[in-house]
Amino acid sequence: MFIALEGIDGSGTTTQTARLVAALREAGIAAHATCEPSAGPVGALIRQILAGRVVLPPEPTGQGARQPGPAPSWASMALLFAADRLDHLDAEVLPALARGRTVVTDRYDYSSVAYQSMSGEGGAAIPWLRDINRHARRPDLTLVLDIDPSVAAERRALRGGTQELYERAALQQQLAAFYADIDRYFPVDRFTHVDASASADVVAAKIWRSVRERRAEPFD
Ligand SMILES: Nc1ncnc2c1ncn2[C@@H]1O[C@H](COP(=O)(O)OP(=O)(O)O)[C@@H](O)[C@H]1O
Numbered sequence: 001m002f003i004a005l006e007g008i009d010g011s012g013t014t015t016q017t018a019r020l021v022a023a024l025r026e027a028g029i030a031a032h033a034t035c036e037p038s039a040g041p042v043g044a045l046i047r048q049i050l051a052g053r054v055v056l057p058p059e060p061t062g063q064g065a066r067q068p069g070p071a072p073s074w075a076s077m078a079l080l081f082a083a084d085r086l087d088h089l090d091a092e093v094l095p096a097l098a099r100g101r102t103v104v105t106d107r108y109d110y111s112s113v114a115y116q117s118m119s120g121e122g123g124a125a126i127p128w129l130r131d132i133n134r135h136a137r138r139p140d141l142t143l144v145l146d147i148d149p150s151v152a153a154e155r156r157a158l159r160g161g162t163q164e165l166y167e168r169a170a171l172q173q174q175l176a177a178f179y180a181d182i183d184r185y186f187p188v189d190r191f192t193h194v195d196a197s198a199s200a201d202v203v204a205a206k207i208w209r210s211v212r213e214r215r216a217e218p219f220d
């Protein structure tokens with residue numbers, strides 16, 4: 001089974017990925033936790049961009065010091081995330097599924113649709129974003145962690161660390177609205193919404209119930 005967790009920054013996708021994999025293992029189900037951006041080479045590049053660290057080209061002689069340019073455009077980011085996704089599938093997800101593991105990923109292709117559309121041209125970008133991800137295996141279950149963006153911002157502040165590229169209040173508000181409404185954007189896909197403002201234990205219990213229900217259904 002291939003499970004994806006989605007939600008805005010601070011909704012708890014990392015916390016709940018770890019909780020779900022622990023619960024699966026406790027139930028005797030071999031499970032593998034992973035995330036996007038992935039641990040692979042394209043993922044490393046994306047993390048570097050998100051953190052605002054820039055590699056400057058060598059300084060040409062006789063000219064002033066080079067200044068770092070702006071962050072790559074939403075479309076460049078979309079292509080990097082799509083490349084990372086296919087590499088992530090080939091290098092990690094598909095081999096783990098082939099070995100019979102249940103794979104839980106902290107973010108997947110709906111993150112690309114959400115973040116790159118909302119940081120770019122909005123809903124008009126969605127068909128292209130879906131197209132460049134069309135070779136990505138569909139998850140068997142997508143869990144969407146819904147949360148008020150101000151609660152998520154408080155959690156991020158408590159977590160500490162430096163602010164990343166997409167962690168701006170206005171964008172996070174748009175992302176929260178997008179995730180809450182995701183079924184309308186993808187009427188054919190199926191989502192399980194989870195109220196992520198509850199305690200981590202309550203959220204984990206709701207996710208565990210959803211996973212057990214999905215496991216009881218036939219797979220195609
Ligand atoms: N249900 C919850 N209630 C309160 N705090 C939480 C909950 N889930 C996660 N946290 C805390 O909030 C912060 C953000 O959680 P995290 O899992 O890192 O979110 P994300 O990966 O979605 O950005 C962390 O410090 C985490 O310990």
Ligand SMILES: [Mg+2]
Pocket residue numbers: 013014015106
């Ligand atoms: Mg996280």
